Amino acid sequence: MFLTAWRDLQFRRRRVMIAVLGTALVLSLSLVMTGISASFRNEVRVGLRSFGADSWIRPETANGVLIASAPFDVSTAPTAEQLGVERADPVLFRNTSVGRGAKDQIAYFGVVRGGLGDPAPTKGARLAQEGDIVLDTKLGRGIGAKVVIGGRQFTVVGLVRRRSMLAGVPIAYMSITDAQGLAFGGRPLANTVAVVGRPAVPSGWALDTQADAETEMLQPLREAMKTIDLVRGLLWLVAALIVGSVMYLQSLERSRDFAVLKATGSSARSIGGSLALQAVFLMLVASLLGMGIGALLAPLFPMNVEIPTLSFVLLPFIAVLIGLLASVTGLRRSLRIEPAFAFRGA
Amino acid sequence: MTITTQRDNHDGLVVRDLVIEYKRGDQPVRPIDGLSFSAAPGSITLLLGPSGCGKTSVLSSLGAMLTPKSGSIQLGDIDVVRVVAGSGGALTAFRRNSVGIVFQAFNLLPSLTAEENVRVVLTAAGIKRRKATQRANQLLTSLGLGERMLHRPDDLSGGQQQRVAIARALALDPTLLLADEPTAHLDHSSVGSVLDFYRRLADDGRIVVVSTHDDRMLRIATDVVELAPRAHTTAQPGVLSLSEGDVLFNQGDHGELVYVVRSGTFNVLRREPDGESVIVSQLIPGDHVGEMAPLFSLPRSATVIATSSAEIEGMPIEQFRRTFELRSLSGR
Numbered sequence: 322m323f324l325t326a327w328r329d330l331q332f333r334r335r336r337v338m339i340a341v342l343g344t345a346l347v348l349s350l351s352l353v354m355t356g357i358s359a360s361f362r363n364e365v366r367v368g369l370r371s372f373g374a375d376s377w378i379r380p381e382t383a384n385g386v387l388i389a390s391a392p393f394d395v396s397t398a399p400t401a402e403q404l405g406v407e408r409a410d411p412v413l414f415r416n417t418s419v420g421r422g423a424k425d426q427i428a429y430f431g432v433v434r435g436g437l438g439d440p441a442p443t444k445g446a447r448l449a450q451e452g453d454i455v456l457d458t459k460l461g462r463g464i465g466a467k468v469v470i471g472g473r474q475f476t477v478v479g480l481v482r483r484r485s486m487l488a489g490v491p492i493a494y495m496s497i498t499d500a501q502g503l504a505f506g507g508r509p510l511a512n513t514v515a516v517v518g519r520p521a522v523p524s525g526w527a528l529d530t531q532a533d534a535e536t537e538m539l540q541p542l543r544e545a546m547k548t549i550d551l552v553r554g555l556l557w558l559v560a561a562l563i564v565g566s567v568m569y570l571q572s573l574e575r576s577r578d579f580a581v582l583k584a585t586g587s588s589a590r591s592i593g594g595s596l597a598l599q600a601v602f603l604m605l606v607a608s609l610l611g612m613g614i615g616a617l618l619a620p621l622f623p624m625n626v627e628i629p630t631l632s633f634v635l636l637p638f639i640a641v642l643i644g645l646l647a648s649v650t651g652l653r654r655s656l657r658i659e660p661a662f663a664f665r666g667a
Numbered sequence: 668m669t670i671t672t673q674r675d676n677h678d679g680l681v682v683r684d685l686v687i688e689y690k691r692g693d694q695p696v697r698p699i700d701g702l703s704f705s706a707a708p709g710s711i712t713l714l715l716g717p718s719g720c721g722k723t724s725v726l727s728s729l730g731a732m733l734t735p736k737s738g739s740i741q742l743g744d745i746d747v748v749r750v751v752a753g754s755g756g757a758l759t760a761f762r763r764n765s766v767g768i769v770f771q772a773f774n775l776l777p778s779l780t781a782e783e784n785v786r787v788v789l790t791a792a793g794i795k796r797r798k799a800t801q802r803a804n805q806l807l808t809s810l811g812l813g814e815r816m817l818h819r820p821d822d823l824s825g826g827q828q829q830r831v832a833i834a835r836a837l838a839l840d841p842t843l844l845l846a847d848e849p850t851a852h853l854d855h856s857s858v859g860s861v862l863d864f865y866r867r868l869a870d871d872g873r874i875v876v877v878s879t880h881d882d883r884m885l886r887i888a889t890d891v892v893e894l895a896p897r898a899h900t901t902a903q904p905g906v907l908s909l910s911e912g913d914v915l916f917n918q919g920d921h922g923e924l925v926y927v928v929r930s931g932t933f934n935v936l937r938r939e940p941d942g943e944s945v946i947v948s949q950l951i952p953g954d955h956v957g958e959m960a961p962l963f964s965l966p967r968s969a970t971v972i973a974t975s976s977a978e979i980e981g982m983p984i985e986q987f988r989r990t991f992e993l994r995s996l997s998g999r
Contacts (some may be wrong), residue, residue, distance in 0.1 A: 324779070324783060324786075324787060324790070325776065325778070325779070325787060328778040328779050328783065329776075329778045330774075331778065332777065332778030333778075337762070344783075468974070559982055577773075577774060578777075579778050581770070581774045581776065582776075582787070582791070583732075583762070584730060584732055584762060584768055584789065584837065585762065585763070585767075585768065585788045585791070586760070586762040586763025586764070586791055586792060587757050587759075587787075587788075587791040587838075588791070591791060599703040635848055659732065660730075660732040661732040661733050661764070663732075663768075663770055663774050664723045664726065664732075664770060664847055
């Protein structure tokens with residue numbers, strides 16, 4: 322079984338190589354798509370979990386805490402003492418653009434200096450005074466650089482890595498007073514209160530869990546993520562079609578071989594197994610190659626592509642399964658071939 | 668040439684009342700109708716006849732690849748027809764151990780070397796790779812292919828390919844060796860040695876059944892089974908007048924004419940293997956009958972009897988074609 326499968330692959334190596342390359346490319350694109358989709362979730366998780374909050378308080382009438390929030394006066398918000406928690410700090414979230422021609426999108430968090438969400442930069446210093454800003458490295462600004470946002474000038478004092486929201490929009494952190502100046506003309510408003518501990522939520526207020534907040538932040542990306550999932554499905558379909566058609570072609574071209582093998586006493590199971598082995602081999606090689614191509618392609622994409630390790634691990638298994646399913650028509654055909662077919666003339 | 672054999676003596680091959688029938692389009696065709704013959708170990712039986720007379724169908728049945736309509740095939744104590752009908756492990760074991768086949772076009776697997784083509788049969792039978800390789804090497808060397816074992820079929824001559832095919836057929840030392848037109852792909856000078864070779868294979872105690880239309884094989888034959896004796900038809904083209912009950916032709920007859928009913932009616936009867944006859948159709952003026960036999964050199968597959976006073980025109984197949992082409996053209 323192994324011998325005939327392997328030798329036949331060698332015999333038709335040109336076709337096999339083309340099929341492997343085509344399938345590998347398709348699988349690598351599927352991996353990249355998975356990476357893009359995963360990066361959407363990761364950035365939200367990383368961005369929000371960096372606050373160290375257990376939950377988020379919002380006015381009862383608001384639909385959410387960040388994107389779908391209803392800004393409220395900070396002085397009316399429940400304090401840590403009122404909530405019965407260790408820590409509670411107001412947070413303001415907005416997105417805007419910076420640079421000439423508003424070419425760079427930016428999402429900014431206004432945080433209480435030294436409070437929840439005040440970032441610990443990977444380079445530089447923490448927020449120390451009004452006018453300080455901590456930026457994601459993706460914006461390409463160095464420490465000490467001046468950044469103008471909404472007509473206000475900020476000084477970059479610290480840099481953080483891999484902090485983005487809304488499909489790769491880099492995050493800026495500033496004091497909540499600066500953020501209020503930018504967003505609300507200095508009015509003391511906030512979107513939410515980040516809370517550490519289990520709060521006793523007062524009347525007129527509601528609590529969103531960390532998961533609720535993450536789901537809310539992903540809401541604007543739902544359609545994009547659905548589209549990516551659809552494209553991913555189509556890519557798998559293309560991979561299945563490539564392998565399926567190659568295996569069907571194999572079964573057509575090897576009809577006489579299969580008939581001869583049957584006539585000389587090979588069992589149908591061993592003949593089907595030989596074809597299945599080819600599909601497994603084809604998909605295994607294609608998935609390994611696809612992983613390599615995917616890893617090479619990922620950095621070339623303008624969006625974050627964070628291919629989960631699990632996807633790399635699962636890819637060969639799913640690929641083999643899809644390969645076998647796609648080969649069913651060819652397999653069935655090979656099993657149905659009558660051994661008497663071997664008697665037909667050349 | 669020496670082919671080592673581990674076979675014990677065995678009984679021969681007995682074919683009795685074999686009927687093979689298949690459909691060609693809607694028409695049932697019965698190339699073999701009541702064939703009986705037997706072959707003893709050490710014999711060479713030739714199935715002699717022109718193309719289309721059913722030689723390959725008989726070989727397929729003997730090799731447990733085709734279920735005959737009726738009749739029996741006994742190889743030693745094995746009821747081959749029952750084995751085919753049962754399928755599964757017994758069928759695979761029979762094909763593997765009891766029968767070896769040398770196909771007309773040799774049908775070697777193009778991706779495998781000569782040695783691998785032989786070895787694949789052995790490993791399929793569960794023989795370990797090392798032993799299988801040894802056996803394949805031994806067989807190929809004994810057939811004079813010691814230097815060509817690692818070559819693919821494309822690199823081998825027709826004669827060499829045939830020897831690889833023979834080695835494959837003999838790999839598991841079968842009782843019965845079937846060869847389909849063994850001289851068809853050989854040049855004139857190679858035929859003599861191939862004939863001697865088959866003779867020696869039989870001398871080793873095998874039953875060799877060869878299908879051929881090559882008269883040169885007659886010199887090595889122990890028995891000859893003529894599958895389609897030359898048709899001795901006296902029917903001449905033209906219009907025949909028949910009375911009720913007259914037979915136009917009988918099932919199993921040979922014939923070169925196609926008939927078109929001018930007047931009257933006819934019954935077309937088929938005799939089933941159990942001897943019973945059934946009416947398969949009735950002919951009225953304008954209908955035609957009997958085109959399969961001249962088209963495919965097959966015996967008549969049914970009997971045609973006039974059921975009233977009738978006139979029917981017999982014509983050669985070419986005239987029939989022209990007549991019907993003209994009719995279909997004028998009908999448009």
